[in-house]
Amino acid sequence: MASRNTRGSNRLDTGLLLVCCVLSVVALVLPDRLREPIATTVRRTVLAPLVTLQERAEMVRATIVSRNDELAVRGVAASRAVAAPALQDENDALRRLLGLAGRLRDGFVVAEAFHPAGLTDDFTLNVAAGSNVGVRRFTPVVTAEGLVGIVESVDAAMSVAITWAHPDFRVSAMSEDEAAVGIVQPHLVSGPERYLLELRGVPFRASLDSGTLVVSSGLGATFPRSVAIGTVISEIPTTERWARTYLLKPSVYPSALSAVVLLLPSRVEAGVASAWTDASAADSAARAIVAASDSAARQAALAELSARRAALEAAADSARADSMLTPLGPPPGVRAPSGAPPISRVPPDTLSPRIVPPPVQR
Amino acid sequence: MNPFTALRALAVFVLLVAAHFSLRPLLGGPAPIDFLCLAVLFAAVRVRPGMAAVIGFLSGLCLDSLSLSSFGPAALAFTAVAFGASWLKAVFFAENVALTALFVFFGKWSYDVVYVLISGGVPDGQVLVQVLLWSPLSAALTATVGLVLLVLARPIFGQRRSMNRR
Numbered sequence: 001m002a003s004r005n006t007r008g009s010n011r012l013d014t015g016l017l018l019v020c021c022v023l024s025v026v027a028l029v030l031p032d033r034l035r036e037p038i039a040t041t042v043r044r045t046v047l048a049p050l051v052t053l054q055e056r057a058e059m060v061r062a063t064i065v066s067r068n069d070e071l072a073v074r075g076v077a078a079s080r081a082v083a084a085p086a087l088q089d090e091n092d093a094l095r096r097l098l099g100l101a102g103r104l105r106d107g108f109v110v111a112e113a114f115h116p117a118g119l120t121d122d123f124t125l126n127v128a129a130g131s132n133v134g135v136r137r138f139t140p141v142v143t144a145e146g147l148v149g150i151v152e153s154v155d156a157a158m159s160v161a162i163t164w165a166h167p168d169f170r171v172s173a174m175s176e177d178e179a180a181v182g183i184v185q186p187h188l189v190s191g192p193e194r195y196l197l198e199l200r201g202v203p204f205r206a207s208l209d210s211g212t213l214v215v216s217s218g219l220g221a222t223f224p225r226s227v228a229i230g231t232v233i234s235e236i237p238t239t240e241r242w243a244r245t246y247l248l249k250p251s252v253y254p255s256a257l258s259a260v261v262l263l264l265p266s267r268v269e270a271g272v273a274s275a276w277t278d279a280s281a282a283d284s285a286a287r288a289i290v291a292a293s294d295s296a297a298r299q300a301a302l303a304e305l306s307a308r309r310a311a312l313e314a315a316a317d318s319a320r321a322d323s324m325l326t327p328l329g330p331p332p333g334v335r336a337p338s339g340a341p342p343i344s345r346v347p348p349d350t351l352s353p354r355i356v357p358p359p360v361q362r
Numbered sequence: 363m364n365p366f367t368a369l370r371a372l373a374v375f376v377l378l379v380a381a382h383f384s385l386r387p388l389l390g391g392p393a394p395i396d397f398l399c400l401a402v403l404f405a406a407v408r409v410r411p412g413m414a415a416v417i418g419f420l421s422g423l424c425l426d427s428l429s430l431s432s433f434g435p436a437a438l439a440f441t442a443v444a445f446g447a448s449w450l451k452a453v454f455f456a457e458n459v460a461l462t463a464l465f466v467f468f469g470k471w472s473y474d475v476v477y478v479l480i481s482g483g484v485p486d487g488q489v490l491v492q493v494l495l496w497s498p499l500s501a502a503l504t505a506t507v508g509l510v511l512l513v514l515a516r517p518i519f520g521q522r523r524s525m526n527r528r
Contacts, residue, residue, distance in 0.1 A: 013412030013445075020419035020441040027426065027434030028480065039427035047424055050383040057387035 090258050096144030097259055103275040107267025109133050113141075113148075113161075113260045123166035125149060125254055127159045129262055135159050138222050140263045146228030146251030146276055147171065147216065148260055159262075163254040164229070165195055173199055173229055174217040180206035181217055184229050187247060197230050197248035204242055208232045214248055215276065224268045228276035251276075371408050374515060375401045379421075393499035398425065399443075399470045400508045406444040407451040418444025432481040439476035443469050462512060467505035471497055 027035070043051060101110065111129035115122075129135050131154050139151040141161045149163035162169055165186050173184040182202040187193055199214055208214075212232040218225025230248035238245050263272070378401035386394050402421050406414035421444075422437030429436070447469050474497035478484050484492050 009410065009412075013410055013415070016412030017415040017441065017445050020415045020445075021438065024419060024422070024434050024438035024441055027423065027437055028432070030433060035433045039433060042424055042427035047427060050379065050424075051428070053380065054383040054387055057384045061388050061390060 089256065093143070093256075093258060097261065100142075100144040100261060100275060104261070104263075104267060104272060107264050107270060109135060109262040109264060111260060111262060113254075113257045115255070122255075123163050123169075124152075125161045125163055125257070125260075127151070127161055127260060127262065128157070130155045130157045130159050132156050134264050135262050136265065139265070140223050140227065140268065142227055142261050142263060143252050143257065143259075144261075146230070147223065148252050148254055148257065150222065151262065164197060164250060164252075165254070171223055171229060172217045172219040173214050175206075175208055175232075176213040176215055180208055182243075182246075184214065184248065193247075195250070195253070196233070197250050198236065199232070199246040199248055200243070202244040202246060204244055206244070208235075208244075208246055210234060214246075218271070221268065224263060224270075224272045226272055226274060226276060371405065375405050378404065378511075393496050393503055395507050396470055396473075396500060396504045397507075399440075399473055399504060400466065400511070402440055402444050403447050403466055403469045403508070404512075406447040409448060411445045411448040414444040414448035415441050418442070429481075435477050435481035438480060439473045442476060443473045446472070459509060459512065463505045463509045466508040467498075467501045470501035470504045474500065 027038075030038075097110065101108070109129045111127045114126050114128070115124075125141070125148070127135075127141065135151060135154050137151055137154055139154075139159070141148040141150060141163075147164060149161045149166065149169065151159045151161045153160045164171070164184070167186060167188060169186060171184045172181070174181040180199075180202045182199045184197050184199050187196040187198045199208075202208065210232055214229045214232060216223040216225060216227040216229060228251045230250045233247045233249050236245045236247050378397045382397035382401070386397060389395060398421060402414075402418050405417050409417065418440035419437050422435075422440035425436040425440075426433045447465065450465070475493055478489060478492055478497070
């Protein structure tokens, strides 16, 4: 009896299997016009809640994926927006450096410059070039805009340079037309003006206008002649009656440097001709064209200039008022200098006493 | 199978089917977890082979109705896999957890192989990759999930031997 039941069950199972298989095969070979109504009916009845569930799950997944994509795109856009101006500036600097390299032709080394943040003061600069490529102590460090500083210590693959803002920095300088000579040194005051330069010891008869380009004179053989240093902002009132002192706006701000040019001794001896003066003239012309085309910018510049002049005049008045409190001229018993020193006695490039200039080999 | 046990098995089946249409799209991936296959296999081992074939056929037919390219391959594949699973369980009475995982793995892989070969929906150059790479991966993932579910849902399933009518 049990065996018969089992046999019957087995037959039933086999039968059901065969029926299901046959129906599946029929479904497989069913033409589209018959297949679609069946599928639609199943979708709209049995599967309707499940299809809805699946649609919502797909939407949730799409939302998550799109959210991730959106965040990624936002991050990329933000990072590009942050990096774009810096990249633009760096590209411009590198292009100008390429122009300078073309004008110099040889006798120089291009190297990366970086600030040793947190390890030393703001007036030194690390340069990724050393004695391996011919860099020596007192090698001038320049960019396409002008003078940056001078190498003070040299390792095999790296050098440490002081910038023009270093208290020990000195360079013999002259106006572009060679009418005035003097010594350029940092403007050692507190506040933002600390990052300006002074041109000291200019003969009294040599008057410089605002905007005059000041370049290195080449005396002392440390710096070649005609490297741009800065432009005259104004004269600084001093107690010296036989010489003038001018405040200079530096051509280069070392804080934004990424690459520099090191002038090797051979290039210093050969000179740099008009590598900076021609370029600055071209830049001035370009700036003039741009400024002329932008009247709003021109008006703003004029307004700024007048404000600056007013401030300087006020400062000069204040200085004159102070000077009235003291007797004019040298104190009794002290003879005032008979006149300005001759132009031929231009003071050479100097550094602080602890930095000894290299011997001149010509 | 008493009515209460049948109800519990039906609840697990419904939950797994719901997971197939909700969790699977969320997880995504090239080797997705096949909760419907798990549901069919778990149901098949608790009923007679004939009934398992019917469950597999109906489940496959539902799946086919969602596909625009073919109609019937999932029904045929699930029919064969469900009947085979039920018959094998009846023969071996396997209670071992590892054997169950292996059973799910081969069940899912067999379904994929039958489906791919019959439906023809996979491009010729991709058949081997699908059958020998993605399908085993999906089967392994499904088997792992099945194992975890089996361990977690053991109180619901109770003693399998008592649930089997054989």
